[in-house]
Amino acid sequence: MSLESETKIFDTIIIGGGQAGLSVGYFMKRTHLDYVILDNQAKPGGAWLHTWDSLNLFSPSKYSSLSGWQMPTTQDQYPTKAELLNYLSEYEKRYDFPIIRNLSVIQVSKKNDVFVIETNNGDYLCKSVVSATGTAMAPFIPEHPNSDVFKGKQIHSIDYKNTDDLSNKKVLIVGAGNSGAQILAEVSKVTTTKWVTSEPPIFLPEHIDGRYLFVQANDSYFKKEDEYTHNISLSNIVQIESVKEGLKNGIYKDYRPFKAFYDQDVIWSDDSKESFDLVIWCTGFRPNLRHLEQLGITHDNRIKTESTRSISEPGLWLVGYGNWTGFASATIYGVGKTAKRTVEEIITYFHKNSTQQSTVIKNK
DSSP: OHHHHTTOEEEEEEEOOSHHHHHHHHHHTTSSOOEEEEOSSSSTTGGGGGSOTTOBOSSOGGGSOOTTSOOOOOSSSSOBHHHHHHHHHHHHHHHTOOEEOSOOEEEEEEETTEEEEEEBTEEEEEEEEEEOOOSTTSBOOOOOTTGGGOOSEEEEGGGOOOSTTOTTOOEEEEOOSHHHHHHHHHHTTTSOEEEEOSSOOOBOOTTOOHHHHHHHHHSSSOSSOSTTTTTOOTTSBOOOHHHHHHHHTTOOOEEOOOSEEETTEEEOTTSOEEEOSEEEEOOOBOOOOGGGGGGTOEETTEEOEETTEESSSTTEEEOSSSGGGSTTTTSTTTHHHHHHHHHHHHHHHHHHHHHHHHHHHHHO
16 A cells, blocks of 8 residues: 555545544545545544543433444443444444554655655655544643652553552542543542642533533534533533542542642642652643644644634645634534535535636636
């Protein structure tokens, strides 16, 4: 394939085989365009392959589905990691996407109106690109003074898998979102924990979960009038079973951020010190755009877009990086809307170019 890739020019190459890439692929299959998906994973699942073992989605299966095929009803209300990975694998089989695996994109450049996709196994050429690499490869850990001298261990939530090695270790968990709340619920069962959040965390009422975000992704406002009508956020904590149990057990006592590290300790705002063996940063991610740097259009880790299309590079689209590429586009239930629009724009792009070429030929 690498030999063919160096001579063949695809209409479109989708970079990333996670939920955003598959969603774009679903709508691309309805076109006559010649496309391929390049994925750096060995098997289906994208970034979900690297989440912790006990993860639960915070939306029922109906609201955790990609376009075209609803996730089968799961055993419990909220799908497990294993159930989601199985769904994504079956989704790929169902639509028989052209995916090339274990292929890491190093850099994207452009030569004579053709994009050159440099990978770890040769170059791929195309007329248009959809970047759908998401954020999982760019975990964010905020800077803290003396972090480099801290003798304890620091990991990001993307590197946390389970509690197997945490017995008798004191763990500091940082981050007020769903990942922080779920990991804290699990780790607190086996060892001593403390929870740091920049602001008091917000726990949604038991009857509100990700399905309301699904509604918000399709409607600007909720039709149901209650106190949460306009301000439900992805940062709010959904009460899945482990979180409900944690609330009953009183584990969610939150502390404001510490000032600095010191040896085995963290230094709190009152200058007191407390030792920890491990810090788990549940502090989110940033868009993974390193492969697009050579195009010279990335500023402050963003690329200016109109909808999902790059303004400076009209043959480039970005899908699944957050609200700047479509509301809830970084979620499995929200990405379909922007993926559909992206493919519609790509079709228009090719139609416009072919019309212009025909006009040039006629004028000759």
